[in-house]
Amino acid sequence: MNADSAVKLQLITLVGPPNSGKTTLFNLLSGKNLKTVNYPGSTVEYSIGKIQSKFGIKADVLDSPGIISLNPNSPDEEISVNSLYNHPIYGSPNFLITTVDASQISRHLLLSMQLIASGFDIIVVLTMNDLMEKRGFRVDEKKLSEELGCKVIKVNGRTGEGIDNLVIWLKQKIDNDRIEIRENNHNNRIIPKKIxxxxxxxxxxxxxxxxxxIEKKVITPLPVISEKNFRNANKSLKILNPTLKSGNNQPDELTLKIDKYLLSKRLGLIFFFLIMSVMFTSIFWVADPFMSLIDDFFGWLSSITLAFLGNTWYGDLIADGIISGTGSVLVFLPQILILFLILGLLEDTGYLARGAMLIDKPLSKIGLNGKSFVPMLSGFACAIPAILSARTISNRRERLLTIFIIPLMSCSARLPVYALLIAFLTPSDKLWLGGIALAVIYIVSIIGSLIVAAIVNRFNKRLIKAEDNSSFILELPAYRLPKAKVVIRNSIDNAKQYIFRAGPVIMVLSMIIWFLTYFPNHNPVIDETGLNTEQIEQMIKSERLATSYAADLGKFIQPVMTPLGMDWRVGVALISAFAAREVFVSSLVLIFRVTDSGDIRSSMISAMRNAKIEATGEQLFTPATTLGLIVFFMFALQCLSTVAVSRKETGGWRIPILQIVIFTSTAYILTLFTVNILRFAGIA
Amino acid sequence: MKTASKLNFGEKGIISDIDNTHPSFRRILEIGFTPGQEIQLINSSAFNDPLAFSLRGTLIAIRKQEADCIILS
Incomplete structure (x- = not known):
């Protein structure tokens, strides 16, 4: 903590309707000094940052999720509204900046007027003025300021024009505030519920x-510069709503044209599935070259470490336990980065809202909502933010059902597992096959989750009363080019969070697994006659493992694993995967002691090909057992953080316990069927 | 009594009233469907529901059942 944070800085909260340019303004003000914070006890993510030092203002700025009005309609809006009065960490804001899209002024002023009526100290920032001017109109900010009785400043989010004016004003505001007694300000605020x-x-x-x-007074046609401009203005006046004298009443033309295709009755769904499948297959093939690079690096690091430290227990710990274990999971970072990148792109272009609209009808048939689409899609990144984002669903029943099925979405932690198992199943010269296999896994996981939702919906009717009104009201924002810089930065931030969340767990578990597989018989005596050095090395390794603590532990698991055609080694890896799914891969790497030169992945795959079940001498990893493992990971709820968030968000243990029991037993039974049916069909 | 859900594609209508017995009426008003406004049915999903209306210079998707509380003149 630096000296700055000891003094309580002024807090400015940004508030505004969705799609009003709020986050763009936040990025302009805070630059890169932002961090995403979780609102304690709830699900909405906030961003907080300090105002960039170049502006010479010392204040915190908080970005809150978009709200339409001060009457909350869903849990996330309620939290957003409450935080305007008192944020649990940052206290009550000194004043608010509210963003208003100039081209949407008639809708967006609603929130500003409600804020003023509730006694908040606000500054209105008008955004998207260039869009207005293109249509031949401008908003008179002086008049608007007189009408509203608060400061109005125009800012161009793309060029940053106008930000200086805002900064000058903020400076004055902050200096004046120091003199005033701040408590007074707060007492003037009227709790909105009363009004x-x-x-x-x-x-x-x-x-x-x-x-x-107000709109009539503040919107004026631009002075006519050319005849063309004049004609445009006239044209838009003609198509105007007669009650409104503004030329501002038509949606973006390009958006209407694009929607003709993307929302067309015949092609809409085809485009939807096309976009989704390109998205999921690209995770596999775009990431591959980057993955090989990381893989080679860790393989090299592990082998030189071993060479440097020699064949000692600590050499083995560092090279095998830490480097190979961590590397085997970090290899999948490119895939995770690409997943977040694609999700960000979809959101930024404005397609997500359309996706939600397209599938609202079928989802509502099984007790979900079109708004479940975004949480479900985020579930492919990570179940935790996905469960939180279900807060946008106003109907409690639909929200609980959405939360219920989110763990079935194939999250990024499962990618390393699938990638390894798929790579084992498919020939290395046919990468595209791997992409298709992954897409199939995703599709099956979606279908599976929908079936579960439909079944639970049937049973659940008695459990959760459907007293809330089910509704779907969503703005379809104009299409725009995604801001590459912002999308990339967010993806990197998310990937970093993934590393910091999963990294320590993987490290610690890698060391535990290493310990369990290395001791107590760490220096076994074997018959070396007639063996070369490499064979001796192999013999020592397998003898050490067979007499290790892990093997003892494995004896308990063996009865559960035998029906699945697997042995205790897979069982130990599966148990460790309950801490974090990707640990399954690092555990296998450790259990099979993959330290050969070259990259970890291919030596892991060759180790899998050679692995035999000790009791019977049969192949351990066959197409049947590998597919069985994939099925297990698709359904089993193995993530403790998900359970914790699910408990918090549903307000009790009932749903998370149902999730654990139903999903994990389904996983075991389906794996049992998969393995045995495949074997019966002659596929070993 | 004609409601917004009865509009044909591309057809426009002027809102005359909002049925305040409908459970979603407040959000419908808040998002900008107010008497006097002109709306136009632009799109629907492949399943004919929800419908996307042009309103106050933007597009809003609502379910048919919600469009039913928007009464046109």
Whole structure:
């Protein structure tokens, strides 16, 4: 902690409707000094940053999720609204900056007016003014400021134009605030429930008619520069709603054209599945060259470490336990990065809302909501933020059901496992086959989760009363080119979080597994006659493992594993995977002592090919058992963090316990069937 | 009484009232469906529901059942 944080800085909270340019403004103000924070006790992610030092202001700035009005309609909006009064960590903001899209002024002013009516100290930042001017209109910020009774500043999110004005104003504001007694400010605020609980139709209509009055006064056509401009302005005036004298009433033309295809009745769903499948297959083949690089690096690091430290126990610990164990999981970082990149791109272009709309109808048939689409899709990255993002669903029943099935989405922690198992099954010269196999896994996991949702929906009707109103009201934002810089930065941030969350767990477990497989008989005596050095080395390794603690532990698991055609070594790896799924891979690497030169992945695969079940001498990894393992990972709930978040978000143990029991037993039974049916069909 | 769910594709209508007995009416108003506004049915999903309306310069997707509380003149 530096000296700065000891003094409590002023807090500025950014608030605004979805798609109003709020986060862009946040990035302009805070530069790169942001971190994503979790709102304690709930699911909404906040970003907090300090205002960039070049602006010469010392203040914290908090970005909150978008809200349409001060009347919350879903759990995430409720948290957002409450944080305007008092954020549990950062306290109450000194003042608010609220963003208003100039081209959406008639809708976006609603929130600003409610904020003013509730006694908040706000500055309105008008965004997207260039879009307005393209249409031949401008908003008079001085007049708007007079009408609202608060400061209005125009800022161009793309060029940063106008940010200086905002900064000058913020500086004055902060200096003045120091003199004032701040407590007074806060007491003036009226808790919204008192005003807005009864804010039914009449009040909203009054508010809107006030806004329309203001709109008439502040929107003016640009001075006519050319005839062309004049004609454009006239044209837009003609198609206007007669009650409104603004040229601002048509959605973005390009968006309408694109939607003709992407939301077309015949092609809409085809495009939807095409986009989804390109997305999931690219995870596999785009990442491959990068993965090989990382793999080679760790293989090299492990072998030179071993060469340097010699054949000692600590050499083995560092080379095998730490480097190979960690490396075997870090190899999959490129895939995870690409997954986050694609999710970010989909969100930034504006397609996600359309996806939600496209599948609202079928999802509502099985008790979900179109809004379940985004949480389900995020579930492919990680179940934890996905469960949190289910807060946008206002209907409690639909929200609980969405949370229930999210662990079935194939999260990024499962990628390393699938990638290894698929690589074992497919020839290395046919990479595309691996991509298809992964896509099939994703599709099956989606279908599986939908079937589970449908079944639970049937049973659950008695458990959760459907008293809430099920609704789907969503703005379809105009398409825009994603801001590459922002998307890339967010992906890197997410990947970093993945490393920091999974990394320590993998390290510790790697060391535990190493210990269990190395001791107590770490220096076994074997008959060396007639063997070369390499064979001796192999004999020592297998003898050491067969008499290790892990083998003792394995004896307990053996009865469960035998019906699946697997042995205790896979069982130990599966148990360790309950800490984090990707640990399965590092455990296998350790159990099979993959330290050969070259890269870890290919030596792991050759070790798998050579592995035999000790009791019977049969192959351990066959197409049947490998597919069985894939099936197990698709269904089993092996993530303790998911269980914890699920408990928090559903407000009890009932749903997480049901999830563990149902998903893990289903996984075992389906694996049992898969392995034995395949064997029966003659596929060993 | 014609409601927004009865519009044909590309057809426009002026909102005359919002049915305040509908459970979603408040959110419908808040997002901008207010009397006097002109709306146009632009798109629907492949399953005919939800519907996407042009309203106040943007596109809003709502379910048919919700479009039913938007009464047109």
């Amino acid at each position: 807005f609980e009864n804010a039914e139709k009449e009040q909203l209509l009054k508010l809107y008619s006030d806004i329309e009055e």
